[in-house]
Amino acid sequence: xxxxxxxxxxxxxxxxxxxxxxxxxxxxxxxxxxxxxxxxxxxxxxxxxxxxxxxxxxxxxxxxxxxxxxxxxxxxxxxxxxxxxxxxxxxxxxxxxxxxxxxxxxxxxxxxxxxxxxxxxxxxxxxxxxxxxxxxxxxxxxxxxxxxxxxxxxxxxxxxxxxxxxxxxxxxxxxxxxxxxxxxxxxxxxxxxxxxxxxxxxxxxxxxxxxxxxxxxxxxxxxxxxxxxxxxxxxxxxxxxxxxxxxxxxxxxxxxxxxxxxxxxxxxx
Amino acid sequence: xxxxxxxxxxxxxxxxxxxxxxxxxxxxxxxxxxxxxxxxxxxxxxxxxxxxxxxxxxxxxxxxxxxxxxxxxxxxxxxxxxxxxxxxxxxxxxxxxxxxxxxxxxxxxxxxxxxxxxxxxxxxxxxxxxxxxxxxxxxxxxxxxxxxxxxxxxxxxxxxxxxxxxxxxxxxxxxxxxxxxxxxxxxxxxxxxxxxxxxxxxxxxxxxxxxxxxxxxxxxxxxxxxxxxxxxxxxxxxxxxxxxxxxxxxxxxxxxxxxxxxxxxxxxx
Amino acid sequence: xxxxxxxxxxxxxxxxxxxxxxxxxxxxxxxxxxxxxxxxxxxxxxxxxxxxxxxxxxxxxxxxxxxxxxxxxxxxxxxxxxxxxxxxxxxxxxxxxxxxxxxxxxxxxxxxxxxxxxxxxxxxxxxxxxxxxxxxxxxxxxxxxxxxxxxxxxxxxxxxxxxxxxxxxxxxxxxxxxxxxxxxxxxxxxxxxxxxxxxxxxxxxxxxxxxxxxxxxxxxxxxxxxxxxxxxxxxxxxxxxxxxxxxxxxxxxxxxxxxxxxxxxxxxx
Numbered sequence: 001x002x003x004x005x006x007x008x009x010x011x012x013x014x015x016x017x018x019x020x021x022x023x024x025x026x027x028x029x030x031x032x033x034x035x036x037x038x039x040x041x042x043x044x045x046x047x048x049x050x051x052x053x054x055x056x057x058x059x060x061x062x063x064x065x066x067x068x069x070x071x072x073x074x075x076x077x078x079x080x081x082x083x084x085x086x087x088x089x090x091x092x093x094x095x096x097x098x099x100x101x102x103x104x105x106x107x108x109x110x111x112x113x114x115x116x117x118x119x120x121x122x123x124x125x126x127x128x129x130x131x132x133x134x135x136x137x138x139x140x141x142x143x144x145x146x147x148x149x150x151x152x153x154x155x156x157x158x159x160x161x162x163x164x165x166x167x168x169x170x171x172x173x174x175x176x177x178x179x180x181x182x183x184x185x186x187x188x189x190x191x192x193x194x195x196x197x198x199x200x201x202x203x204x205x206x207x208x209x210x211x212x213x214x215x216x217x218x219x220x221x222x223x224x225x226x227x228x229x230x231x232x233x234x235x236x237x238x239x240x241x242x243x244x245x246x247x248x249x250x251x252x253x254x255x256x257x258x259x260x261x262x263x264x265x266x267x268x269x
Numbered sequence: 270x271x272x273x274x275x276x277x278x279x280x281x282x283x284x285x286x287x288x289x290x291x292x293x294x295x296x297x298x299x300x301x302x303x304x305x306x307x308x309x310x311x312x313x314x315x316x317x318x319x320x321x322x323x324x325x326x327x328x329x330x331x332x333x334x335x336x337x338x339x340x341x342x343x344x345x346x347x348x349x350x351x352x353x354x355x356x357x358x359x360x361x362x363x364x365x366x367x368x369x370x371x372x373x374x375x376x377x378x379x380x381x382x383x384x385x386x387x388x389x390x391x392x393x394x395x396x397x398x399x400x401x402x403x404x405x406x407x408x409x410x411x412x413x414x415x416x417x418x419x420x421x422x423x424x425x426x427x428x429x430x431x432x433x434x435x436x437x438x439x440x441x442x443x444x445x446x447x448x449x450x451x452x453x454x455x456x457x458x459x460x461x462x463x464x465x466x467x468x469x470x471x472x473x474x475x476x477x478x479x480x481x482x483x484x485x486x487x488x489x490x491x492x493x494x495x496x497x498x499x500x501x502x503x504x505x506x507x508x509x510x511x512x513x514x515x516x517x518x519x520x521x522x523x524x525x526x527x528x529x530x531x532x533x534x535x536x537x538x
Numbered sequence: 539x540x541x542x543x544x545x546x547x548x549x550x551x552x553x554x555x556x557x558x559x560x561x562x563x564x565x566x567x568x569x570x571x572x573x574x575x576x577x578x579x580x581x582x583x584x585x586x587x588x589x590x591x592x593x594x595x596x597x598x599x600x601x602x603x604x605x606x607x608x609x610x611x612x613x614x615x616x617x618x619x620x621x622x623x624x625x626x627x628x629x630x631x632x633x634x635x636x637x638x639x640x641x642x643x644x645x646x647x648x649x650x651x652x653x654x655x656x657x658x659x660x661x662x663x664x665x666x667x668x669x670x671x672x673x674x675x676x677x678x679x680x681x682x683x684x685x686x687x688x689x690x691x692x693x694x695x696x697x698x699x700x701x702x703x704x705x706x707x708x709x710x711x712x713x714x715x716x717x718x719x720x721x722x723x724x725x726x727x728x729x730x731x732x733x734x735x736x737x738x739x740x741x742x743x744x745x746x747x748x749x750x751x752x753x754x755x756x757x758x759x760x761x762x763x764x765x766x767x768x769x770x771x772x773x774x775x776x777x778x779x780x781x782x783x784x785x786x787x788x789x790x791x792x793x794x795x796x797x798x799x800x801x802x803x804x805x806x807x
Contacts, residue, residue, distance in 0.1 A: 190306045
């Protein structure tokens with residue numbers, strides 16, 4: 001089913017150490033940078049309207065997360081997304097809490113015009129983004145991944161992009177091909193901004209594997225899934241989990257990823 | 270003395286997983302979110318003037334911390350505080366370094382008009398807020414908790430709220446009833462923004478226990494006190510302390526809290 | 539060669555616990571505060587134009603890092619730097635990714651007018667700052683420390699300041715006297731913003747040792763070098779490394795620093 005072993009995508013990431021331009025929320029900045037560095041990408045956070053276009057243009061990928069939005073940042077996000085579109089640089093949209101306020105909905109609508117390569121969110125966010133009944137009260141997922149699969153496929157077809165719904169079970173689609181992925185650990189939602197970091201990691205994988213955005217994104221999800229499971233085995237709580245997750249991402253091998261695919265932990269829908 | 274065992278307040282927090290709208294400083298955002306998630310609340314950080322009123326209105330509580338203040342954020346804090354007051358949503362004020370600059374004093378004066386449910390600060394901040402001789406040079410506590418008790422009682426009576434002074438020893442009052450609480454660990458001031466996180470945790474406890482703001486706030490302080498002591502027993506320094514603190518908050522049981530009360534680690538003044 | 543044992547500078551830091559006013563990037567704020575607290579300084583992050591002059595004036599030192607720059611912040615950095623210059627308060631410039639965009643180059647040029655006491659950057663940044671062929675693509679060092687030594691000496695002479703180039707090998711100079719320092723660990727570049735934190739720590743050391751900025755800065759670098767080596771010995775990856783680094787900085791003794799100097803781990807060029 002996969003065109004290449006999943007581990008090849010991790011090898012490509014580490015060979016390229018792609019520069020990922022992150023315009024992300026304040027809560028996630030430090031943990032996102034550390035997640036990327038641990039796995040093998042090179043993060044850079046900057047957001048000034050005076051320089052985002054210049055910087056996006058020299059980046060391997062762009063990752064936009066609207067978590068702690070404000071008007072100036074929204075303007076910068078739009079400039080960066082337009083630059084990415086014009087320069088054919090892959091970019092990822094993480095529509096945090098898009099269902100919660102009108103301000104977020106308006107920005108996401110404007111961002112979608114610039115055709116993200118990948119959208120990653122929790123089930124509530126993907127449903128809200130697709131215009132379905134948004135049940136999201138905030139940043140947590142209250143809808144299940146299963147319920148959001150139809151919304152994800154619809155979004156992927158409408159915007160010709162990859163859509164990843166992550167949660168207890170992940171679902172990822174390009175509108176035609178779909179995968180489900182289990183793994184991770186129940187402590188993951190008890191550590192803040194892991195999903196935000198995953199969005200940026202997806203950007204890194206797609207930067208290093210531009211011809212295969214679906215499989216590259218799946219590889220990023222598989223990294224979190226395997227590393228999360230391993231971290232959970234030795235964690236005493238969310239503090240030690242976060243430490244162990246960074247270590248596990250660093251220690252992860254391409255063989256680990258290829259194995260998970262062969263073991264059919266990844267299923268076609 | 271307590272109307273219910275202290276552990277009941279923790280049970281209520283975990284049952285409700287209240288959404289805590291945090292408008293807090295950049296330094297504290299990540300650690301505050303993790304402290305809330307570890308204990309059992311659900312944090313959300315957002316601050317745009319375009320959306321704070323909308324979001325405060327759907328939150329269980331609001332927590333405002335003025336640490337890395339700027340003019341736009343000050344405006345948003347005032348909108349959110351007014352919304353909380355109008356909608357009868359509990360809110361907590363953390364007046365970081367209020368004694369250090371005129372800008373902070375002016376904002377805190379304006380925020381107090383909207384009647385916070387709880388004020389939490391270190392001794393220097395509580396004294397400065399009460400208009401007493403501010404000795405605060407910055408974000409550290411240089412006054413002792415003992416010296417700040419009178420200021421806390423005065424503030425609590427003037428604004429009809431709970432005031433918590435935290436430090437080596439904590440003091441908490443609603444103007445009529447007072448408690449002292451020992452515990453914690455000398456490494457706590459060597460980890461940044463634990464006090465900021467505690468303010469947000471107080472907001473979570475009050476959200477889940479709205480009829481008893483004094484005892485709910487005391488329960489939050491007791492969580493930090495017990496978890497801090499336990500983390501200190503296994504820490505090698507501030508790095509491992511922070512990790513162990515999150516694990517200890519996650520592992521904390523209602524019985525742990527009730528026991529500390531019965532053991533009279535909490536004393537009426 | 540050294541006027542005092544290197545450990546004396548650490549003793550002075552811990553005796554003075556200098557207040558370090560940090561205007562730094564969002565990614566680095568939390569980790570910088572923790573690095574300073576672990577070692578023995580007292581950090582404070584604030585950046586509003588309304589209050590930076592007032593706060594810089596009561597600080598022991600100022601540390602400016604341009605990582606996540608924007609126009610408002612640039613204005614505040616200039617106010618703070620001018621205040622430091624006027625009040626003879628030592629200040630440190632960390633010119634993150636100065637070679638990447640015109641916006642950064644313009645700001646750094648304007649900041650240099652206010653005569654920093656110390657400039658700390660990676661090799662790419664120091665070369666870009668000196669107007670040499672900037673090869674920096676972002677926040678990572680792609681030039682070697684060795685190649686940047688000439689640029690560092692040139693900058694130090696031009697601005698009469700200390701210049702520190704850090705990386706696998708550190709080079710530090712005041713234009714006349716130079717030191718090289720090895721140590722640290724290969725995991726250090728896999729943890730985000732350690733360099734940013736080091737800049738602020740340099741500010742703390744210079745605040746506590748104002749008459750000897752070169753040796754004080756060298757002591758800060760030596761702390762990172764020794765603590766980094768020790769942390770690396772017990773780390774399983776970047777997550778546990780960061781935890782162990784904070785613990786090691788906390789546990790570091792003046793004797794540790796004096797020993798590294800006697801062992802000639804520090805060499806005059």
